[in-house]
Amino acid sequence: MFFKISKKSKKSRARIGVIKxxxxxxxxPAFVPVGTQATVKGITIAQLKDIGAESLLCNTYHLxxxxxxxxxxxxxxxxxxxxxxxxxxxxxxxxxxxxxxYAIEHKVGKIASIFPGRVGPDSSKSKKDSGExxxxxxxxxxxxxxITENGVEFRSHLDGSKHFFTPEKSMEIQRNLGADIIFAFDxxxxxxxxxxxxxxxxxxxxxxxxxxxxxxxxxxxNVKGQMLFGIVQGGAYKDLREASAKFIGAMDFPGFGIGGSxxxxxxxxxxxxxxSIPLLPENKPKHLLGIGSPEDIRECVKxxxxxFDCVMPTRLGRxxxxxxxxxxxxxxxxxxxxxxxxxxxxxxxxxxENYSRSYVSHLFKAxxxxxxxxxxxxxxRFMENLMRQVREEIKKGQL
Amino acid sequence: MFFKISKKSKKSRARIGVIKxxxxxxxxPAFVPVGTQATVKGITIAQLKDIGAESLLCNTYHLxxxxxxxxxxxxxxxxxxxxxxxxxxxxxxxxxxxxxxYAIEHKVGKIASIFPGRVGPDSSKSKKDSGExxxxxxxxxxxxxxITENGVEFRSHLDGSKHFFTPEKSMEIQRNLGADIIFAFDxxxxxxxxxxxxxxxxxxxxxxxxxxxxxxxxxxxNVKGQMLFGIVQGGAYKDLREASAKFIGAMDFPGFGIGGSxxxxxxxxxxxxxxSIPLLPENKPKHLLGIGSPEDIRECVKxxxxxFDCVMPTRLGRxxxxxxxxxxxxxxxxxxxxxxxxxxxxxxxxxxENYSRSYVSHLFKAxxxxxxxxxxxxxxRFMENLMRQVREEIKKGQL
Numbered sequence: 001m002f003f004k005i006s007k008k009s010k011k012s013r014a015r016i017g018v019i020k021x022x023x024x025x026x027x028x029p030a031f032v033p034v035g036t037q038a039t040v041k042g043i044t045i046a047q048l049k050d051i052g053a054e055s056l057l058c059n060t061y062h063l064x065x066x067x068x069x070x071x072x073x074x075x076x077x078x079x080x081x082x083x084x085x086x087x088x089x090x091x092x093x094x095x096x097x098x099x100x101x102y103a104i105e106h107k108v109g110k111i112a113s114i115f116p117g118r119v120g121p122d123s124s125k126s127k128k129d130s131g132e133x134x135x136x137x138x139x140x141x142x143x144x145x146x147i148t149e150n151g152v153e154f155r156s157h158l159d160g161s162k163h164f165f166t167p168e169k170s171m172e173i174q175r176n177l178g179a180d181i182i183f184a185f186d187x188x189x190x191x192x193x194x195x196x197x198x199x200x201x202x203x204x205x206x207x208x209x210x211x212x213x214x215x216x217x218x219x220x221x222n223v224k225g226q227m228l229f230g231i232v233q234g235g236a237y238k239d240l241r242e243a244s245a246k247f248i249g250a251m252d253f254p255g256f257g258i259g260g261s262x263x264x265x266x267x268x269x270x271x272x273x274x275x276s277i278p279l280l281p282e283n284k285p286k287h288l289l290g291i292g293s294p295e296d297i298r299e300c301v302k303x304x305x306x307x308f309d310c311v312m313p314t315r316l317g318r319x320x321x322x323x324x325x326x327x328x329x330x331x332x333x334x335x336x337x338x339x340x341x342x343x344x345x346x347x348x349x350x351x352x353e354n355y356s357r358s359y360v361s362h363l364f365k366a367x368x369x370x371x372x373x374x375x376x377x378x379x380x381r382f383m384e385n386l387m388r389q390v391r392e393e394i395k396k397g398q399l
Numbered sequence: 400m401f402f403k404i405s406k407k408s409k410k411s412r413a414r415i416g417v418i419k420x421x422x423x424x425x426x427x428p429a430f431v432p433v434g435t436q437a438t439v440k441g442i443t444i445a446q447l448k449d450i451g452a453e454s455l456l457c458n459t460y461h462l463x464x465x466x467x468x469x470x471x472x473x474x475x476x477x478x479x480x481x482x483x484x485x486x487x488x489x490x491x492x493x494x495x496x497x498x499x500x501y502a503i504e505h506k507v508g509k510i511a512s513i514f515p516g517r518v519g520p521d522s523s524k525s526k527k528d529s530g531e532x533x534x535x536x537x538x539x540x541x542x543x544x545x546i547t548e549n550g551v552e553f554r555s556h557l558d559g560s561k562h563f564f565t566p567e568k569s570m571e572i573q574r575n576l577g578a579d580i581i582f583a584f585d586x587x588x589x590x591x592x593x594x595x596x597x598x599x600x601x602x603x604x605x606x607x608x609x610x611x612x613x614x615x616x617x618x619x620x621n622v623k624g625q626m627l628f629g630i631v632q633g634g635a636y637k638d639l640r641e642a643s644a645k646f647i648g649a650m651d652f653p654g655f656g657i658g659g660s661x662x663x664x665x666x667x668x669x670x671x672x673x674x675s676i677p678l679l680p681e682n683k684p685k686h687l688l689g690i691g692s693p694e695d696i697r698e699c700v701k702x703x704x705x706x707f708d709c710v711m712p713t714r715l716g717r718x719x720x721x722x723x724x725x726x727x728x729x730x731x732x733x734x735x736x737x738x739x740x741x742x743x744x745x746x747x748x749x750x751x752e753n754y755s756r757s758y759v760s761h762l763f764k765a766x767x768x769x770x771x772x773x774x775x776x777x778x779x780r781f782m783e784n785l786m787r788q789v790r791e792e793i794k795k796g797q798l
Contacts, residue, residue, distance in 0.1 A: 038761065042768040044446075045753065067736055067761040075739060075757050083753045337466055340474060354444065354482045358474050362437065362466040369441040369768060 002227060002254055003285045003306075007395060013277060013304035014399045016391050019255075019285055021087040021180035022225035023079060024054065028285065029301045029390055031292055031383040032057045032089055032309040037066070038082040041314055042373040043380070045083050050350060051377060052384040055087035055180075057309040060173055061096035065156050065163075069176035077178035077223075089309065090179040091289065092170045092212075092231070095188040095259075097154045097163075098145050147187070149204065167211040171228075175216075178223050183257050183289075184212040186231040191261040198235035198261075205233045206247050213251060229255040229287060232276050236263030241272055245279035255285040258305070266296065273303035294323060294386055301390055302399060313383050317376035320364045323383070329357075331375060336361040349381030350374075401626060401653055402684045402705075406794060412676060412703035413798045415790050418654075418684055420486040420579035421624035422478060423453065427684065428700045428789050430691055430782040431456045431488055431708040436465070437481040440713055441772040442779070444482050449749060450776060451783040454486035454579075456708040459572055460495035464555050464562075468575035476577035476622075488708065489578040490688065491569045491611075491630070494587040494658075496553045496562075497544050546586070548603065566610035570627075574615075577622050582656050582688075583611040585630040590660040597634035597660075604632045605646050612650060628654040628686060631675050635662030640671055644678035654684040657704070665695065672702035693722060693785055700789055701798060712782050716775035719763045722782070728756075730774060735760040748780030749773075 005017040019026040026032075033040050033048065036059045040048055048056070058078060063069060075081045078088055146153040151166030170185035186205040189198050209230050216228040230253035234240030248256060258276055262269040269291070277286060285306045292310030300308070313323060320332040322343045329336075329343060342352035343360060351360065351374040363371030393399040404416040418425040425431075432439050432447065435458045439447055447455070457477060462468060474480045477487055545552040550565030569584035585604040588597050608629050615627045629652035633639030647655060657675055661668040668690070676685060684705040691709030699707065712722060719731040721742045728735075728742060741751035742759060750759065750773040762770030792798040 037765045037767055038758070039765075039767050039769045042772070044749070044769065044772070046749070047443075062765075066765055067757075071736060071757070074737070075755060081755070081758055081761075083758070337470060338473070350443070350445070356474060356480070358466075358470070359437070359480055359482070362480075366436045366461075366465055368436055368438050369771070370438045370443065372768070373441070373443070373772075 003283070005283060009302075009394050009399055010397060012302035012399060014301045014390075014394045015304075015306070016394050017285065017306060019087070019181075019307070021055075021227070023085055023087045023180050026054045026087055026307065027387075027391065028306040029297070029387055029394075030054060030307045031297070031313075031387050032287075032307055033380055033383075034059070034309050034311045034314060035082070035084075036062050036311070038063060038072070038078060040376075040380070041318060042369070042376050047350070047377060048084070048380070049086075051380045053086075053380060055089065055307075056084060057089040057091065058082075058177070058179065059096060060090045060093035060170065060177065063090075063177060064093060064173050065158055069173040073176040073178070077176075079178065087181065088177075088179040089181045089287075089307075090174050090177050090183070092183040092185040093165055093173065094152070094170065094186045095290070097152050097165050098147075098187055147204075149207070151185075152187075167208040168215045171212055171215040175223050175226070178226070180225065181227045181229060181255070181287075182216075184209045184228060184230050184253070186233055186259055188259050188289075189233065189235050189261050191236065191264055193235060193261070195235075195237055195240075198233075198237060199240055202233045202235075202240055202244050205231065206244070209248055209251060209253075213253070227254045229253055229257050229285075231257040231259045231289070232280070233259050234272075234276075235261045236268045236272060238271070238275050241275040242279060245276040249280040253284070255287065256280050257287045257289045259289050260291075262291065266299070269296070270299055270303065273300060273305065277304040292383070294383070297386060297390060298393075298399065301394075313379035314376050317379040318372040320371065320375060322360075322375050323379045331357060331360050331371075332364045333361070334365075337365070343375070343378050344382065347378065347381065348385070349378045351378040351381075402682070404682060408701075408793050408798055409796060411701035411798060413700045413789075413793045414703075414705070415793050416684065416705060418486070418580075418706070420454075420626070422484055422486045422579050425453045425486055425706070426786075426790065427705040428696070428786055428793075429453060429706045430696070430712075430786050431686075431706055432779055432782075433458075433708050433710045433713060434481070434483075435461050435710070437462060437471070437477060439775075439779070440717060441768070441775050446749070446776060447483070447779070448485075450779045452485075452779060454488065454706075455483060456488040456490065457481075457576070457578065458495060459489045459492035459569065459576065462489075462576060463492060463572050464557055468572040472575040472577070476575075478577065486580065487576075487578040488580045488686075488706075489573050489576050489582070491582040491584040492564055492572065493551070493569065493585045494689070496551050496564050497546075497586055546603075548606075550584075551586075566607040567614045570611055570614040574622055574625070577625070579624065580626045580628060580654070580686075581615075583608045583627060583629050583652070585632055585658055587658050587688075588632065588634050588660050590635065590663055592634060592660070594634075594636055594639075597632075597636060598639055601632045601634075601639050601643050604630065605643070608647055608650060608652075612652070626653045628652055628656050628684075630656040630658045630688070631679070632658050633671075633675075634660050635667045635671060637670070637674050640674040641678060644675040648679040652683070654686065655679050656686045656688045658688050659690075661690065665698070668695070669698055669702060672699060672704065676703040691782070693782070696785060696789060697792075697798065700793075712778035713775050716778040717771040719770065719774060721759075721774050722778045730756060730759050730770075731763045732760070733764075736764070742774070742777050743781065746777065746780065747784070748777045750777040750780075 007016040167185040174182040230248040234244040292308035321328040336357040339357040566584040573581040629647040633643040691707030720727040735756040738756040
């Protein structure tokens with residue numbers, strides 16, 4: 001068995017498990033750090049191992065554009081290229097191909113209103129009026145991404161060059177990269193899309209899932225043990241999510257991803273999970289794509305999520321926001337220059353065991369690279385410890 | 400004995416030795432990495448130890464301005480603040496106080512013509528006409544730095560605020576920082592200065608050396624075992640260098656620094672060492688301030704230099720220039736994207752043992768922090784290995 005559940009909660013859908021891959025095991029529930037361009041920003045592989053991370057997720061769209069999946073294959077595949085011998089996830093490339101330009105234009109994330117800048121491109125505000133949405137359609141169809149039944153034509157955010165992704169192309173790129181767990185090519189709709197569009201898009205995503213599975217099975221021999229996960233879409237609409245979970249869940253995927261849009265609030269996101277997860281095969285792993293702030297973790301684990309990936313801990317770290325049990329600490333604030341304590345008073349990360357808030361605060365004020373590095377290390381270790389704690393709570397029947 | 404020489408070359412002034420400090424020993428000849436703002440840019444202390452560095456040098460001027468020596472003292476001193484338990488050098492602050500604005504204005508380093516951008520602020524060209532020099536005098540005296548017998552008034556490069564350094568102030572700051580080896584407050588003249596100014600400045604530096612020694616002896620009890628090195632000045636003029644070496648060498652310093660200007664070519668620099676070093680006490684350590692590119696090392700060691708500090712390996716590394724035995728490799732070049740080899744084919748650094756040229760090249764092209772980090776690690780390890788090789792050559796009587 002590729003996924004083994006060792007304990008199920010009696011209070012919720014939470015469970016402890018192990019995902020076994022050709023590059024080692026992942027204890028679940030797990031947080032998967034994001035290494036978009038084949039590097040967790042600022043962190044060496046040695047540091048990542050020291051943090052305790054068991055797996056990471058790279059972005060297919062970015063690696064396809066630069067340095068290219070073909071080059072990475074030539075260099076021996078992603079594991080060898082970036083020198084990470086543990087499990088790797090790659091996403092399908094769909095989210096960025098569809099939304100990078102779109103989301104930059106409209107400053108939205110996967111959840112429209114309350115998580116500005118959480119996922120997708122750096123953004124700080126959301127706009128929800130229908131004028132924006134029309135404008136959106138204009139950009140999506142005519143300027144940045146052109147969707148047909150066959151796939152999506154999009155422009156590179158790097159140089160504006162034109163590219164075309166199809167389900168088959170996504171499988172080919174992900175085969176070249178050679179990750180252990182890959183995702184079916186999907187359209188990640190925006191919270192700004194209406195019911196009609198979301199339904200149409202979901203149905204296309206379903207047809208693409210069939211094509212992905214076929215393409216992947218045809219390639220199976222190329223990357224030993226590579227697992228293709230299907231993705232459930234359907235926006236924040238109950239009947240669509242149910243339809244998608246049933247359709248995708250009935251297919252021969254060894255695991256599943258829950259894709260965005262996840263609505264306009266955390267409550268919406270929890271509802272999406274409540275609708276989708278019970279309709280998916282219980283004993284297969286479920287990944288929540290692009291979500292994973294500390295306050296979400298327990299709520300999503302209780303609803304049956306096994307793995308999370310999110311840029312939040314690394315992005316916050318680079319910007320000087322250190323994760324603590326009670327929110328974040330803005331280490332750039334002048335008040336910490338005089339603080340001899342470590343960032344987290346009981347934290348066991350390299351940063352907290354070796355440096356004071358005063359020092360890290362100085363590094364940020366002096367624009368030193370080591371500031372973002374040390375805060376990233378802290379935040380990733382915080383997530384590791386949180387997941388360990390969550391697994392412990394499930395073990396003890398507390399979650 | 401604070402400095403013990405274990406072997407002297409019969410062919411040159413080269414020698415192997417050990418400098419013992421309250422924070423451990425330094426095998427000499429040694430390269431001392433620069434951590435200007437209490438951090439070797441992009442590198443953790445764990446990585447620096449892994450590289451094999453035994454000591455580092457921080458800049459008094461920068462730390463005085465930000466976060467301030469007073470704050471660092473409050474945090475337990477520089478060793479504790481930056482979590483480096485090995486030997487630390489601090490410079491006097493003089494070089495930057497006098498020259499930061501000046502050198503930025505005139506784009507010169509310590510050696511005027513051939514080492515653009517090597518030391519001091521980032522610069523790319525040198526200007527040597529006398530019009531520039533007059534202009535210089537204007538800026539030095541009226542705008543950026545005002546020199547009197549008592550000290551120098553200068554403006555912060557950060558916010559333009561006015562500050563005043565005296566020999567006593569430099570000793571006080573360096574006492575607050577608490578490094579193991581500190582330097583007397585000196586004026587580092589520019590290669591653009593004429594004989595008359597250089598002589599006048601050197602004589603003032605001598606009087607300041609007397610004041611530093613007095614101030615430091617009065618403070619001796621404050622930082623246990625802190626060693627004050629005197630600095631030889633005199634520009635590229637033979638009689639001035641000889642006079643300075645005799646004057647400073649006769650004082651009760653446990654070691655010496657050779658300060659710039661070092662002339663207009665490498666040949667000038669070697670001459671400066673030929674003139675100065677034989678007139679300094681043989682059995683005391685000699686540090687060459689701000690110099691240490693690979694091609695200089697052996698020539699300077701042969702002339703009696705024991706320790707070097709230089710930003711070159713770290714600065715080049717951040718800019719994608721990797722040190723090799725035969726010059727530098729520009730890892731940003733597209734040709735290396737297809738190169739499976741490590742940067743240095745026989746290099747034992749963390750970078751070369753774990754990553755290909757292809758990967759590091761990709762990181763630079765993708766503007767990833769890890770590119771500068773990995774190349775910095777390589778360059779510092781290159782310097783460590785070079786110094787080990789130099790010590791070996793002295794041992795075998797080859798240098």
